[in-house]
Amino acid sequence: MxxxxxxxxxxxxxxxxxxxxxxxxxxxxxSAGVALVDCDGKLKIHKSQGKVSNLExxxxxxxxxxxxxxxHTRWATHGEPNDINAHPHxxxxxxxxxxxxxxxxxxxxxxxxxxxxxxxxKSETDTEVLVQLIEYIKLTSSCTLLEAVREAxxxxxxxxxxxxxxxxxxxTLIVARKSSPLVIGVGEDETFIASDATPMVxxxxxxxxxxxxxxxxxxxxxxxxxxxxxxNEPSTINIQKLKLSLAxxxxxxxxxxxxxxxxxxxxxxxxxxxxxxxxxxxxxxxSGVDLNQERFKSAERITLVACGTSWHAALIGxxxxxxxxxxxxxxxxxxxxxxxxxxxxxxxxxxxxSQSGETADTLAAIELAKAxxxxxxxxxxxVGASIPRTTDSGTYIHVGxxxxxxxxxxxxxxxxxxxxxxxxxxxxxx
Ligand code: GLU
Numbered sequence: 001m002x003x004x005x006x007x008x009x010x011x012x013x014x015x016x017x018x019x020x021x022x023x024x025x026x027x028x029x030x031s032a033g034v035a036l037v038d039c040d041g042k043l044k045i046h047k048s049q050g051k052v053s054n055l056e057x058x059x060x061x062x063x064x065x066x067x068x069x070x071x072h073t074r075w076a077t078h079g080e081p082n083d084i085n086a087h088p089h090x091x092x093x094x095x096x097x098x099x100x101x102x103x104x105x106x107x108x109x110x111x112x113x114x115x116x117x118x119x120x121x122k123s124e125t126d127t128e129v130l131v132q133l134i135e136y137i138k139l140t141s142s143c144t145l146l147e148a149v150r151e152a153x154x155x156x157x158x159x160x161x162x163x164x165x166x167x168x169x170x171x172t173l174i175v176a177r178k179s180s181p182l183v184i185g186v187g188e189d190e191t192f193i194a195s196d197a198t199p200m201v202x203x204x205x206x207x208x209x210x211x212x213x214x215x216x217x218x219x220x221x222x223x224x225x226x227x228x229x230x231x232n233e234p235s236t237i238n239i240q241k242l243k244l245s246l247a248x249x250x251x252x253x254x255x256x257x258x259x260x261x262x263x264x265x266x267x268x269x270x271x272x273x274x275x276x277x278x279x280x281x282x283x284x285x286x287s288g289v290d291l292n293q294e295r296f297k298s299a300e301r302i303t304l305v306a307c308g309t310s311w312h313a314a315l316i317g318x319x320x321x322x323x324x325x326x327x328x329x330x331x332x333x334x335x336x337x338x339x340x341x342x343x344x345x346x347x348x349x350x351x352x353x354s355q356s357g358e359t360a361d362t363l364a365a366i367e368l369a370k371a372x373x374x375x376x377x378x379x380x381x382x383v384g385a386s387i388p389r390t391t392d393s394g395t396y397i398h399v400g401x402x403x404x405x406x407x408x409x410x411x412x413x414x415x416x417x418x419x420x421x422x423x424x425x426x427x428x429x430x
Contacts, residue, residue: 002087030049031048038063070164100127117136177212183195261408283427304352305334305352310359317421355407357385379395380394
């Protein structure tokens with residue numbers, strides 16, 4: 001997990017990118033960097049190991065002008081956290097810059113081929129391979145940046161959300177995603193891109209959630225274009241209204257977000273329960289269960305899949321569901337489940353739990369369960385994230401953004417929803 005941000009508009013991109021990175025710093029803090037294209041088309045990169053504040057120190061006094069830019073806060077997967085491995089990464093000629101969230105599984109073979117064609121690599125990252133591949137394709141096929149990005153992504157196995165800019169192109173930003181989140185914020189005469197919507201709060205509430213295997217083309221002064229990676233056809237664009245306020249993102253007088261989030265729990269639990277306990281406290285109603293009563297009545301087994309903190313919530317959920325519903329319940333770590341060839345059929349319900357709704361292993365587990373015919377239910381915090389969009393049904397925990405890395409209010413929200421779910425399904429099954 002890491003955070004990417006991008007901006008194209010009439011304001012100074014650097015200021016918006018730095019603020020956006022700070023809002024995304026909970027996603028990764030090994031290093032941070034920005035690439036800016038100034039009005040003359042010159043591409044400049046500033047990057048540094050450590051937190052966003054380190055980046056600000058090294059960039060202070062440097063030229064950070066430009067109305068187009070991309071930025072990254074890293075959680076290293078390939079190569080140690082240092083200045084060289086920090087994103088953005090540049091192509092060999094210095095013409096193309098790219099930020100990436102995810103992992104390129106076949107980077108070693110691509111790197112070998114590129115090296116045979118004379119490409120040299122500065123970093124140990126998988127990401128640098130992608131930017132070099134884009135340049136190689138662009139030069140050898142004499143095509144546009146967009147065509148080169150598309151062609152390169154067709155050769156890549158793995159997970160990515162990327163943003164790409166090019167020297168001499170101060171009016172174009174290209175993004176794409178597969179298994180890593182990417183949101184486009186559509187403002188007036190300006191467009192934002194980021195790993196989640198927090199960097200755009202205060203600027204716009206109009207957002208597009210890019211889907212897997214889609215490329216977004218953002219050109220100054222033109223409407224955002226979304227294309228399918230596979231057939232290059234325009235996709236339907238669904239602009240949604242963002243329900244997130246600036247106040248929800250601030251620390252509210254606490255020293256840290258984690259402390260704030262611990263003390264928020266009485267109100268987040270109230271929000272989580274609101275409208276879900278009815279008939280004078282005699283009945284629980286969850287629309288995700290109510291709309292799928294037959295599935296829950298006829299289910300022969302429930303499997304809870306999750307990672308990390310959500311997996312711990314699942315262990316509590318197992319006890320509750322067994323107690324109240326009198327049916328077998330299993331808990332699986334999503335990363336084990338997805339590789340374990342699980343035996344599932346249409347009598348199975350798989351409940352996936354994730355705060356962000358973007359946990360890659362949990363998403364893969366969901367796809368597998370769906371392919372085997374199971375009914376998949378999601379318990380998630382982030383509205384509109386990949387998990388709620390992929391599952392058959394589900395429940396939001398409604399605890400607001402959790403910025404602290406060690407989970408607090410999201411965990412209690414998950415346990416609360418699991419309790420409601422156990423009661424609701426228990427009622428249904430008598
Ligand atoms: N795989 C890339 C790297 O190690 C990106 C990691 C991330 O998502 O921050 O640099």
